[in-house]
Amino acid sequence: MDQTTTAAILRDHVACECADMCRHCETRALSVCGPLESDDFLGLQRLNHPVTFPARAVLFNQESPVRHVFTIVHGVVRLYKLLPDGRRQIVGFALPGDFLGLALADGYGFCADSVTAVSACRFSRDHFADFADRHPAMLRRLHDMATHELALAQQQMVLLGRRDAEEKIASFLIVLQKRWARITGKISVTIDLPMGRQDIADFLGLTIETVSRTLNRMARDRLLVIVPDGVRVLDAPRLESLASA
């Protein structure tokens, strides 16, 4: 895990057999969609289309209507909004197991594209919505997910509105570390950062220069070491206190 980055592992996984991917897909879909009855699960499974994307592929864009929703199986997707003059705000990164398509019930569109190669479960937006309407347990699960997303979004508002650059970076790293830990099942002092500095900047409301400077200052201060496609945490307590301060 320290030699081979998660980014690389994810790239490899995408290359695996379709049959294997579908198995992943189903497991993910089940875990994401919560405690469904087994016939519900079969129904949902029938709606599922496994798909893969190379890095930089567009999943949604702000202009065109959304036809599909996705569950990410492997890889990382960035969700963002663009202002007319080109300024970008990344509103989230979708990691394996995440569901893409909660926030698009209304007219409010956003963009999504793959940071790495990605494999996903694709569902027709309409079929998925029908299925949810006919299965209250699933609707309930979707609602819990939406509620959870809302709480995260509010946490992100605090970060964007009231924290300085160092706190933003520290918080970003700690949150990502915990998300990877949930996915891989074990916590790692090496935090993979498959996204580039510009993506981190656009997520945290900073510039690429500030992200770079802050990370390198943290490295100089022995808080962490910068490694290819990520960082390795040296002083977890200090980083955590920065993140939550």
Place this chain on the structure above:
Amino acid sequence: MDQTTTAAILRDHVACECADMCRHCETRALSVCGPLESDDFLGLQRLNHPVTFPARAVLFNQESPVRHVFTIVHGVVRLYKLLPDGRRQIVGFALPGDFLGLALADGYGFCADSVTAVSACRFSRDHFADFADRHPAMLRRLHDMATHELALAQQQMVLLGRRDAEEKIASFLIVLQKRWARITGKISVTIDLPMGRQDIADFLGLTIETVSRTLNRMARDRLLVIVPDGVRVLDAPRLESLASA
């Protein structure tokens, strides 16, 4: 509407008879909870407890578990999170018709207190959740609301992360104008601001001085006029272009 501010009207409404308030309450509860069958409506009505709060009353706080959820009938409530060192981020203002309690399914708590005097429909959190579980139409409605809130939260992230002070203020004013318009049924060039400058600052990720300076500069530039408890828009097109630019 131009002489008497909305803030004053809201204060008056709170003073009205309990019977009158309950009628308001039921109407609001129905409209908020969407297209329910009539017996559903009666069931929900039975769970409802009309309550009033003076200005500055605490509805939720970050520490203690949430026992009730609310639908606001009159008045304005601010929702916010506090950092350990006292920095505050207001994540939203709840206006008449808004539902309070979507984002608190998980452990993530936040604070809420009344900006003005408030009347509301109070529901036990558990009873409300049970009711939703037994009425898929209502659950569906709640989910749509959560999804809508999520879209708004993402819009707020763009504002906090990627817009300058002037754009933030302009956007805040235009959004509030549209929200009041939906509530009162007619658009008004006078935008009521029942919350103080500090609240606006903590909502937009600015300081009170920057809010004050920016508003007064806009007044000097003939974009608007500052009136007691609000502003009057003079140059709507220019304000709107600032808000969306």
Place this chain on the structure above:
DNA sequence: CGCTACATTGACCTTGCTCAAGATTAGTGG
């Protein structure tokens, strides 16, 4: 009238942005 809370204004300073130049890394074709 005087108290308190809130808003405004000014002077100054700091954080983070802008602009520009290198350094690294990754990808490509010979």
Place this chain on the structure above:
DNA sequence: CCACTAATCTTGAGCAAGGTCAATGTAGCG
């Protein structure tokens, strides 16, 4: 395997938007 190119990252110097600190103004209220 290496040279060349393009993309990404780092670093520095200067600047400006917005924050900080402090003083003054204003409105509501007992």
